[in-house]
């Protein structure tokens with residue numbers, strides 16, 4: 001298996017821990033261990049007593065019980081815990097795909113969602129989301145892309161990098177279609193819960209469709225990326241068994257302190273999500289004003305959910321712009337070329353508390369450029 005470099009990760013690695021203003025982070029503002037422990041009396045003592053042996057390979061039962069509460073039809077046995085969403089993506093593809101399989105991937109997307117399949121010898125077709133449609137991919141187009149050899153469809157909603165959220169009716173129709181055709185659906189739902197309009201929240205794919213695998217993680221909606229805990233939820237026992245068998249060759253089991261802290265966080269998940277949505281809503285109103293004022297420099301499709309968006313830069317090469325911005329003003333934006341997207345877009349992240357300051361730095365930079 002030959003994997004090319006993960007462009008986005010390599011780009012971030014140059015700046016993430018040395019740049020003052022990360023204006024393109026995909027996760028929400030995190031919290032300290034101390035703040036997390038303060039959510040519940042006795043949590044700190046519990047952590048101190050925690051035994052540091054191996055944990056259960058599928059994930060601690062109590063953690064899986066807590067995760068199963070996120071869904072409407074999932075039992076703990078239908079959850080498989082991983083070290084981050086990334087491990088789950090890797091193992092799903094290794095477990096379920098063969099060379100020559102056809103795969104349809106909602107695109108632009110997080111690179112591993114297609115790259116691992118490609119490296120396994122699968123044929124990948126992109127189901128493209130376009131800005132002129134508000135980043136909505138077209139369901140009829142998806143139907144036309146399906147072939148007899150189509151093994152799986154990979155989707156991501158709420159979407160990285162556009163912040164697009166599929167409508168409930170379209171999401172249900174998609175689930176029904178793949179179920180009728182016997183195609184696996186891998187549904188990346190790492191931003192689920194961060195819908196700006198709570199009425200727009202979708203059912204999880206695994207609750208709608210026995211052929212669907214829902215992907216969740218502590219990193220995005222809950223802002224706890226350092227825990228490195230992710231999971232899949234599915235009724236499909238073949239997927240669960242095969243992925244569990246492969247996990248014996250990767251991480252075997254997750255870190256005990258991370259499992260403990262994730263379980264604690266999930267007991268208070270509503271509170272964590274509300275706090276992150278509060279940061280997002282405040283920052284989005286600043287971004288609306290910024291894009292209204294700078295309409296000659298940017299095209300802005302307002303996101304519907306999540307912590308990122310994918311605006312378009314007008315009149316200047318986006319890679320060059322991002323490079324000059326970070327080196328002169330210390331503000332990091334992620335050029336869309338890291339997604340192999342040719343449209344001169346960039347990723348903007350707005351779930352960090354210092355976003356107003358970062359945006360002010362960007363404005364100042366634009367002012368200097370104009371002057």
Ligand SMILES: Cc1ncc(COP(=O)(O)O)c(C=O)c1O
Nearest residue numbers: 026084085086110160190217219
């Ligand atoms: C859409 C999407 N899926 C999966 C992942 C992987 O999540 P993690 O880094 O927590 O494993 C990311 C991370 O950026 C992502 O944006």
